[in-house]
Amino acid sequence: MxxxxxxxxxxxxxxxxxxxxxxxxxxxxxINTIPTQDEATKTAWAEVQNQYQRRADLIPNLVATVKGYAAQEKDVLTAVTQARASATQVKVDASTITDPAQFQKFAAAQDQLSGVLGRLMVIQEQYPDLKSNQNFLALQSQLEGTENRITIARRDYNETAQKYNTTLRTFPSLLWAKTLYSDQKPAQLFQATAAAQSAPTVDFSSPPTATPPKVQ
Structure with a gap:
């Protein structure tokens, strides 16, 4: 050669x-970290949506069952129905996680629904026949599981979104964020509101504790 x-x-x-x-x-x-974490955040957000939708799907049957035994609780039943309608009317998609106004609107509507569901859960203590209804007990189990999954989904989403946001702000990925991925925006996070922390406790299986008689 x-x-x-x-x-x-x-x-x-x-x-x-x-x-x-x-x-x-x-x-x-x-260079691949930003799109990879962006997709992970969207996947976590989709799970949040799925669990909230699951809860919304359970509510009509729950309200109908409670109404059959506690029709006089009209105010609470109406509040739950209206809160569900408001929550399901908020349109969300993958772009919502970078839209502060729409994200907060969705979160506020879901937190409001959690609050009124908490009020509905208290009603069953006053109606023994309702507490022993098999359909009600089945709905209780499903709703309890869904509330737990909502909590987990929100936590996982927040952790994933926070990691993504940190990536956008730190070196060396910050360089790519300002050049190749300049259209990428920080993801919104769920805040720990009072309604979210206190609602709803779903436990219909344990009877209320009896108040001991006073000794004269």
């Missing part, structure tokens, strides 16, 4: 090495 051929071979080998090295170097600098 003459010197010209060797020289050409060397230049070609260098080009190949450069082509291979550039993607590896960029990957090592975190």
């Amino acid at each position: 003459n010197r010209v051929a060797i020289s050409r071979f060397g230049r070609n080998a260098a080009r190949v090495a450069l082509v291979v090295a550039i993607p590896a170097t960029l990957a090592g600098c975190g």
Whole structure:
């Protein structure tokens, strides 16, 4: 092999090495981190939506069952129905997580529904026949499980979104955020509101504790 051929071979080998090295170097600098975490945040958000929708689907049957035994509790039943309607009317999608106004509107509507559901849960203590109804007990179990999954989904979403937000602000991914991914916005986070922390406690299986008689 003459010197010209060797020289050409060397230049070609260098080009190949450069082509291979550039993607590896960029990957090592975190160029893929932002889109990867963006997708993870959207996936976590979808799970939040799924669990809230599951709760909304349970409420009509729950209200109908309670109404059959406690029709006089009209105010609470109406409040639950209206809160559910308000919550389901808030339109959300993947873009909601970077829209502060729409995200807060969704979170506020769901927190309001949690609050009135808490009031509905108290009613069953006054109606023994309702507490022993098999349909009611089944709904209780499903709602309790859904509330637990909502809590977990919100926590997981917040953790994923916080990690994504940190990536957007820190080096070296900050460089990519300002150049290749300049359209990426921070994700909104759920706040620990009083309504979210206190509502609803779903436990229909344990009878209320009897008040001991006073000693005269």
